[in-house]
Amino acid sequence: MRLTNRDWNALGLSALLIAVVCCLPFLTQGYWLSIGVTIAMYAVLATSWALFSGPTHYISLATAAFFGVGTYTVGYGIEVLPYWTLLPIAGVLGAVLAALAGLATLRLSGVYFVIFTLGLAEFIRQIITWVQNLTGQRGIYVLTSITESHIYWQLVGLAALVFLTGWLIGRSRLGFALRIIGDDEEVARHSGIHTARAKVLLFMVPGAAAAIAGAILAPRYVYIEPMLAFTPMLSFQVVIMALLGGTGRLWGPLVGVIPFTIIWEAISASFPNQTTLLLGVSFLVIVYLLPRGFVGLIEDTRHRGREAQA
Amino acid sequence: MDVIVTGLLLGGLYALVAMGLNLQYGMARIMNLANGEMLVAGGFAAFWFYTAAQVSPLLTVFIVAPVAFVLNWLIYVVFLRPLVARAKSRGQLEVDSILTTFGLSFVAVGLMLAVFGGDYFSYSYLSFPVSLLGDTYGANRIVAFCAAVVICGALWLWLTQSRAGLSIRAISVAPASARLVGIDVRRLAALSFALGGTVTATGGALISTFVTLDASTGVLFTLKALVIVIMGGVGDVRGTIVAALLLGLLETFVASVIDPGLTLAAAYLLFVLILLVRPQGLFGRAQT
Numbered sequence: 001m002r003l004t005n006r007d008w009n010a011l012g013l014s015a016l017l018i019a020v021v022c023c024l025p026f027l028t029q030g031y032w033l034s035i036g037v038t039i040a041m042y043a044v045l046a047t048s049w050a051l052f053s054g055p056t057h058y059i060s061l062a063t064a065a066f067f068g069v070g071t072y073t074v075g076y077g078i079e080v081l082p083y084w085t086l087l088p089i090a091g092v093l094g095a096v097l098a099a100l101a102g103l104a105t106l107r108l109s110g111v112y113f114v115i116f117t118l119g120l121a122e123f124i125r126q127i128i129t130w131v132q133n134l135t136g137q138r139g140i141y142v143l144t145s146i147t148e149s150h151i152y153w154q155l156v157g158l159a160a161l162v163f164l165t166g167w168l169i170g171r172s173r174l175g176f177a178l179r180i181i182g183d184d185e186e187v188a189r190h191s192g193i194h195t196a197r198a199k200v201l202l203f204m205v206p207g208a209a210a211a212i213a214g215a216i217l218a219p220r221y222v223y224i225e226p227m228l229a230f231t232p233m234l235s236f237q238v239v240i241m242a243l244l245g246g247t248g249r250l251w252g253p254l255v256g257v258i259p260f261t262i263i264w265e266a267i268s269a270s271f272p273n274q275t276t277l278l279l280g281v282s283f284l285v286i287v288y289l290l291p292r293g294f295v296g297l298i299e300d301t302r303h304r305g306r307e308a309q310a
Numbered sequence: 311m312d313v314i315v316t317g318l319l320l321g322g323l324y325a326l327v328a329m330g331l332n333l334q335y336g337m338a339r340i341m342n343l344a345n346g347e348m349l350v351a352g353g354f355a356a357f358w359f360y361t362a363a364q365v366s367p368l369l370t371v372f373i374v375a376p377v378a379f380v381l382n383w384l385i386y387v388v389f390l391r392p393l394v395a396r397a398k399s400r401g402q403l404e405v406d407s408i409l410t411t412f413g414l415s416f417v418a419v420g421l422m423l424a425v426f427g428g429d430y431f432s433y434s435y436l437s438f439p440v441s442l443l444g445d446t447y448g449a450n451r452i453v454a455f456c457a458a459v460v461i462c463g464a465l466w467l468w469l470t471q472s473r474a475g476l477s478i479r480a481i482s483v484a485p486a487s488a489r490l491v492g493i494d495v496r497r498l499a500a501l502s503f504a505l506g507g508t509v510t511a512t513g514g515a516l517i518s519t520f521v522t523l524d525a526s527t528g529v530l531f532t533l534k535a536l537v538i539v540i541m542g543g544v545g546d547v548r549g550t551i552v553a554a555l556l557l558g559l560l561e562t563f564v565a566s567v568i569d570p571g572l573t574l575a576a577a578y579l580l581f582v583l584i585l586l587v588r589p590q591g592l593f594g595r596a597q598t
Contacts, residue, residue, distance in 0.1 A: 273424065
């Protein structure tokens with residue numbers, strides 16, 4: 001793996017950006033820091049989502065399931081194990097769940113996958129609620145000394161890790177195979193690519209990332225209950241943000257996450273009942289006006305600019 | 311015995327709802343994830359007419375059906391036909407229609423929340439007990455089941471006996487070839503989409519007589535209908551009915567023996583089982 005000058009520049013620039021982003025807790029606390037946490041969380045979720053769904057065109061609605069598994073890993077584990085060991089455990093559990101889900105559905109058409117992932121979060125939620133009813137326990141308390149700033153730094157670190165993973169996958173044989181699968185799965189299969197295995201491997205990335213994000217955010221919730229940890233809205237928000245930004249580029253989802261989070265926070269603060277409507281309208285905007293997201297828009301403008309110059 | 315009859319009564323209504331989805335997915339080739347919202351809208355209409363003017367839900371059906379037909383036809387023509395026209399492949403249409411119908415479903419939930427609020431709604435219509443085979447059941451369940459059977463039967467007769475039904479079945483088997491033998495695929499796809507929505511909304515009006523609904527329950531019904539359609543086989547009417555009855559039985563069994571909170575989990579497990587064992591549906595033939 002040889003790195004060109006351009007790669008080094010990109011890596012250096014990214015490191016610098018991450019360092020700048022990490023300064024936020026020193027500048028502000030309170031509202032803007034909590035927005036920062038939300039943006040960092042969605043950056044992790046949407047970017048890792050797009051790593052899988054961008055090339056494969058499978059729409060995964062399992063984010064809430066992975067996220068909730070991560071949250072509950074911390075919820076049940078915090079009494080027994082030190083906090084730092086719980087994050088990798090959550091990641092492994094998320095990846096295993098993703099692999100199982102992938103093995104069951106990724107050979108089949110996209111519709112089955114959507115339904116399977118949509119049901120997954122609800123399924124786990126009902127099971128946990130049932131178990132809690134049996135044992136008479138309602139929710140779990142997660143009491144730690146972790147502050148909002150710590151959560152923010154962890155999420156930014158995780159986001160950096162996701163970006164790095166995406167970048168490495170893009171350069172690897174797996175990334176090459178995925179680009180061919182994305183173009184034409186039939187061709188990929190005929191040229192000897194094990195398509196199902198490639199897809200399952202890739203699906204483990206968002207699984208692990210979302211579970212770790214859930215684990216990081218568990219101390220912020222303090223009180224964990226199934227309805228909170230497995231909220232189905234989360235999956236849909238992630239899909240919208242990623243598609244709004246555009247899945248064609250690694251940085252694409254980020255372009256969707258930042259404006260959408262700010263608009264979402266503003267609307268849910270003043271019109272809490274209209275968030276579903278906003279979600280619906282965003283879906284329609286994506287399909288009819290921005291099929292390739294903001295990235296597509298930016299690239300088209302650049303393209304036109306270049307043509308005008310020539 | 312009690313469980314079996316209750317399960318079958320529930321399954322009959324599921325069959326009606328899933329038949330609506332099957333018309334949309336199997337025939338019009340649109341995976342309509344806003345299907346459950348159409349059901350809730352039908353239920354809302356029945357609730358509203360009953361509480362405002364004491365109109366029996368069985369009569370409301372005759373108002374709900376034409377309105378739902380026009381509404382769904384419009385949805386197809388305005389939102390979905392452009393997608394069908396621009397899609398380069400089946401996969402692309404699938405992704406686009408999934409996103410669009412999710413969007414529509416959220417818009418519908420948002421509108422219903424704005425109009426009716428987030429409360430649960432239920433009304434008591436025909437809620438006296440009727441005894442059947444030694445046990446007692448709510449009269450509303452039995453009446454709704456009978457209505458569902460009549461509608462399913464009529465639909466089945468129409469699909470198998472009429473010329474339009476024959477053409478629609480042809481579309482579901484081979485859309486490209488259907489055009490070659492002079493079938494107007496564009497018009498019939500819109501027709502079956504609208505008809506599917508109508509059937510689902512009617513089912514919603516009937517279900518609302520004995521199930522408590524609220525603005526956001528639609529997605530649960532969508533999931534159940536999807537499980538039924540996939541289990542029964544896409545485009546297969548007989549399979550849909552059998553699968554719906556099975557799901558009704560399973561849910562009633564789980565709810566009464568284990569825990570009422572696990573009905574969706576049970577439906578989901580059934581779905582996973584079908585995916586692993588018979589992804590082509592109960593009566594489907596494996597694709598070569």
